[in-house]
Amino acid sequence: MSLLEVRNLKTYFYLDRNEYPAVDDISFTLDEGKTIAIIGESGSGKSVTSLSIMGLVDFPGKIIGGEVYYRGEDLLKKGEREMQKIRGNEIAMIYQDPMSTLNPMIKVGKQIEEALIIHKKATKKDSKKIVVELMKAVGIPDGEERYNHLPEQFSGGMRQRLMIAMAIACNPKILIADEPTTALDVTIQAEILDLLRNLRNEYNMSIILNTHDLGVVAEMADEVVVMYCGKIMEIAPNKELFKNPLNPYTQKLMECIPRIDDRKKRLDTIEGYVPHLTELPKGCRFSDRCHKAFDRCKDELPELKEISKEHWSRCWLHEVE
Ligand SMILES: Nc1ncnc2c1ncn2[C@@H]1O[C@H](COP(=O)(O)OP(=O)(O)OP(=O)(O)O)[C@@H](O)[C@H]1O
Incomplete structure (x- = not known):
């Protein structure tokens, strides 16, 4: 049994009588002592995922589906009192x-x-x-x-x-780190990452690391979840993802990896912009910006599929390749 299992989690925001899928049916697992990185541009749903796990989503947000199993118990079924015991103490x-x-x-x-x-x-x-x-x-x-x-x-x-x-x-058994080094300058970033790594080993903690910074991911993570507009686009073990990114969104993110002499550049250099949740494309959420998109991508949302062992991707290209 995994330490944490997020299954089909949906957290939507309700504004002006509309619903906006900030986190839209995502699933992943975290094992003891492991680090999972959640990456994606601003607005992809990383923080809302973390807040959902912690039971800290406030109005106008609401968790409308799924389960979050911690040591086999669904946190989404727990009351606020029980969650207060878990927050800080366990997660x-x-x-x-x-x-x-x-x-x-x-x-x-x-x-x-x-x-x-x-x-x-x-x-x-x-x-x-x-x-x-x-x-x-x-x-x-x-x-x-x-x-x-x-x-x-x-x-x-x-x-x-x-x-x-x-x-x-x-x-705690799990530490959720939401962009822990983004606001710090480069040398301090490296020190804080070292510290997190040492503490993880010493305390045998599992870590969920939200970040824009693929350099941080490469150094810290065992597994990587790539999110875009509330959807998981790709999941793979760290090395496999960097060696063989399958999803065009991940490929674009990788093209934006800053060079060693320019570490401060962030991942917001993919052409176009992340659509707001009010204007999501009908098909694949990345289709408007994707250099490989074809007709089907504009009309239908592809499923997340296991393309090779433990390597999942959501893209119609995998059907034609
Ligand atoms: N309180 C809120 N009310 C309405 N929409 C919200 C609220 N909080 C988050 N959202 C929306 O949910 C979506 C996901 O936001 P989230 O903060 O999880 O993204 P993120 O990937 O963590 O981005 P960042 O890297 O900037 O922190 C965004 O479209 C955001 O506008």
């Missing part, structure tokens, strides 16, 4: 902007401690010791002293480390 999330998680008015040590006191019923004395250890584990020395500092006294990279310390405080 934790880090975001692009640490200040969305850190309270600017509260000492950082206290903030990291909170989860330990709530979920692990740790005493004040024990928890302070654990917090100092956690700070050390994420690369913040002098924890005893820095425990009492406010978030503003830390640099951007250090705040990211604090957020990671908060996320791993209860030793």
